[in-house]
Amino acid sequence: MNRPFAILILSITIFASYSAKSQYKTDSINLDSGFSLIRDTISISVHGKMTHALEFNDKYYVLFEKPLIKYGGYEKRYLYIFSNNQLERVVDLLDEMIKVTYLDFYVQNDNIIFKPYMNRQSYSFDTKNYIWEKIFKTDDLIFEDADYYICSLDFGEWGGKTWFIQKKTGNQYVLECTTPLINKVDNTYYLTKAFEILKIKNPMELTKCSSDVTYENIEKTGLCYSWYSQPKGQEVVYKNEDVNYFDYFTYYPKIVSSFVLNNELLHVYETDTATYLARIVNNKIEPFEKILDDARFFNGHLSYRCKNINGTNKLLTFKTKNDQVFGLTTIKGNKIHVTYFVNNTELKPRLLGTEKSDEIFEHRLESILADFKKLTLTAMESKEKEWGTFDITPNHTIGIWEKWNPNEYDIDLIKAYLVVEDSIISNSIIYFANKNNDLVRAVTIDWEKTNILTPKFDIDKSVNDVFLRRFNELVSILTNKLGKSNPANAETQNPSFSWTIENNINIIIELFSWEDYNNIFLVIYEKK
Numbered sequence: 001m002n003r004p005f006a007i008l009i010l011s012i013t014i015f016a017s018y019s020a021k022s023q024y025k026t027d028s029i030n031l032d033s034g035f036s037l038i039r040d041t042i043s044i045s046v047h048g049k050m051t052h053a054l055e056f057n058d059k060y061y062v063l064f065e066k067p068l069i070k071y072g073g074y075e076k077r078y079l080y081i082f083s084n085n086q087l088e089r090v091v092d093l094l095d096e097m098i099k100v101t102y103l104d105f106y107v108q109n110d111n112i113i114f115k116p117y118m119n120r121q122s123y124s125f126d127t128k129n130y131i132w133e134k135i136f137k138t139d140d141l142i143f144e145d146a147d148y149y150i151c152s153l154d155f156g157e158w159g160g161k162t163w164f165i166q167k168k169t170g171n172q173y174v175l176e177c178t179t180p181l182i183n184k185v186d187n188t189y190y191l192t193k194a195f196e197i198l199k200i201k202n203p204m205e206l207t208k209c210s211s212d213v214t215y216e217n218i219e220k221t222g223l224c225y226s227w228y229s230q231p232k233g234q235e236v237v238y239k240n241e242d243v244n245y246f247d248y249f250t251y252y253p254k255i256v257s258s259f260v261l262n263n264e265l266l267h268v269y270e271t272d273t274a275t276y277l278a279r280i281v282n283n284k285i286e287p288f289e290k291i292l293d294d295a296r297f298f299n300g301h302l303s304y305r306c307k308n309i310n311g312t313n314k315l316l317t318f319k320t321k322n323d324q325v326f327g328l329t330t331i332k333g334n335k336i337h338v339t340y341f342v343n344n345t346e347l348k349p350r351l352l353g354t355e356k357s358d359e360i361f362e363h364r365l366e367s368i369l370a371d372f373k374k375l376t377l378t379a380m381e382s383k384e385k386e387w388g389t390f391d392i393t394p395n396h397t398i399g400i401w402e403k404w405n406p407n408e409y410d411i412d413l414i415k416a417y418l419v420v421e422d423s424i425i426s427n428s429i430i431y432f433a434n435k436n437n438d439l440v441r442a443v444t445i446d447w448e449k450t451n452i453l454t455p456k457f458d459i460d461k462s463v464n465d466v467f468l469r470r471f472n473e474l475v476s477i478l479t480n481k482l483g484k485s486n487p488a489n490a491e492t493q494n495p496s497f498s499w500t501i502e503n504n505i506n507i508i509i510e511l512f513s514w515e516d517y518n519n520i521f522l523v524i525y526e527k528k
Contacts, residue, residue: 033277033289034334041340042085047391048078049347050326052105052300055315056112057127059083060328060339063105067347069418070428071394074099079125085339091130097123098395106306113138117302140219140305143182148203150189151215152179154302161229162191163215164203172214173206174229179304181314183260190265192258195240197280205233238280255285256297257316259308259331268316268331270297275318291336292329294320323347349390349420357421358477360387361445364429365481368443368524372505375440377433381415384429389417392428400432400442406528409441410434424466426450427520447474447520467518471495471511474520478509500527 048064102117160178180191207229269278276287307314
C-alpha cells in the first residue's frame with residue numbers, strides 16, 4: 001500500500017475521533033412525554049472493549065477486556081472506576097478472574113460481586129481498599145420484596161427456571177422462565193424477556209415445588225433437565241410471535257429493559273434504527289418517545305443477577321456503529337441518564353503500508369542492534385509506541401526455542417506488537433526479556449498472512465510470489481545494514497540467510513513456503 005493511502009486512513013481515523021467528541025456533548029433535553037434526557041460524555045483511553053458495568057454509590061464500575069489478536073489465551077481484564085465523569089482508578093483483576101469465559105458482575109447486600117459461571121469461587125470487591133477478596137457463597141437472586149425471594153437459573157439449551165421463595169413459609173413456586181427482569185406494580189409481578197412479558201398476580205398459583213426441584217436442590221445437583229413445570233398461574237401480556245430463535249442472522253426489535261413509573265410498567269424498546277420508550281397496549285408494543293439513535297444494547301451472557309433487586313432500574317450498556325463510542329443508560333424516575341464513553345485508543349490495527357513497515361523495520365534494526373546486550377524492554381516499548389505499532393501482548397508468557405537462548409537467560413516477560421503492511425502481509429514482533437533487569441534477550445519477527453482486516457481486499461497475485469518478493473526485499477534491507485551474510489541456503493524452496501555481528505549477535509531470516517502456507521521468520525539473539 002502506498003504512503004498517500006496510509007496517510008488518508010490515518011486522517012480518517014483522527015477525523016472520526018474528533019467527530020465523536022463533538023457529536024456526543026453534555027446537555028439536557030425535556031421530551032414531550034415528560035421525561036428528561038440527560039447526556040454526558042467521558043473521554044477515555046482504554047485498550048479494550050466494555051463488557052460489564054454497574055452503578056454503585058454514585059460511581060460507575062466498568063469491566064474492560066483487551067481484545068485478542070494473536071497467541072490465544074484469555075483476554076486481559078481491567079476494572080475502571082469513574083466518579084463525577086472522571087476516571088478515578090484502574091484496578092487489575094486477579095489472574096484466576098481473567099481465565100473466565102462467562103461471568104456475572106452485580107451488587108448484592110452493598111457488595112460488588114464478580115461471579116464466574118463455571119466456578120463456585122466468586123469474588124467481592126473492597127471499594128475502600130480497592131482489592132478483590134475471595135468468597136465461596138453467592139446465590140442467584142434477581143428480585144426481593146417483603147414476601148418473596150426470587151431466584152433464577154439459566155441452563156443453556158435446557159432453558160431455565162425461576163423460583164418464588166416465600167419468606168414466611170419457605171414454600172417455593174416455580175415456572176419455566178429463564179432469568180427475566182422483574183418489576184412489581186401494586187401486588188402484581190411482571191417478568192420481562194426480550195420478546196415476551198409474563199404477568200403473575202399470585203405466585204402461589206404457580207407450580208409448587210417438591211423437595212427435589214427446589215432452587216437449592218437444582219442449583220446443587222445441576223439436574224436442570226429432570227423436570228419441567230406446567231405453565232399455570234401466569235399470563236402472557238406480550239409476545240413477539242415472529243421471532244425465530246434459531247435464526248442468528250436476522251435482527252428482531254427487542255425489549256431492552258422494563259421499569260415502573262407512576263404505577264405504570266414502561267419499557268426500553270430497541271429497533272434496528274433507534275431506541276424508544278414504549279408501553280404495552282392490547283398485547284402489542286407501542287413506542288411513544290425516541291431517546292437514542294445508533295445504539296445496540298447488550299448484556300453479558302449469563303449476567304442477570306440483582307439487576308433490579310429492589311425495584312431500582314438496572315444500568316444498561318450499549319454500543320454504537322463507531323467502535324470508539326459506547327455508553328451507559330439508566331432511568332431514575334422520569335430522568336433518562338446517558339453517559340457516552342469516547343475512546344481515544346485504537347481498538348483495531350490499521351493499515352500502515354509496506355513503505356511505513358520498512359521504515360519501522362529499519363528503525364527496529366538500528367535500535368535493537370546498537371547495543372543488543374544492553375537493550376531494555378522499556379526502551380523498545382517507548383519506541384514501538386512512537387512508531388505507531390499495535391500492542392498485541394498476550395496475558396501468558398510465550399516460550400522461546402532453547403537454541404535461540406543458548407546462554408540460558410531467564411526469560412519471563414514479553415511484549416508483542418503488530419504491523420499491518422497491506423491486505424496480504426502483516427508482521428508481528430516479540431521481545432523476550434527478563435523481568436528483574438528489563439533486558440531483552442531475544443527478538444523474533446513473523447511475517448504472515450493478514451487475517452484481521454475488515455473488509456478483506458481481493459488478492460490478484462499468487463501469495464507465494466508475494467511472500468518470496470517480500471522475503472527478498474527484507475534480505476536486501478538486512479544486507480544493506482549488516483553487510484554480506486554468512487554462507488546462505490538460497491537455492492532451496494525455503495531459503496535462509498544469517499549474519500553474525502559484533503558481540504556475537506546472530507540474525508537469521510528464513511522463508512517457509514508450502515502450498516498455501518507462507519511465513520517469513522527472523523530471530524535476533526546472542527550466541528554462546
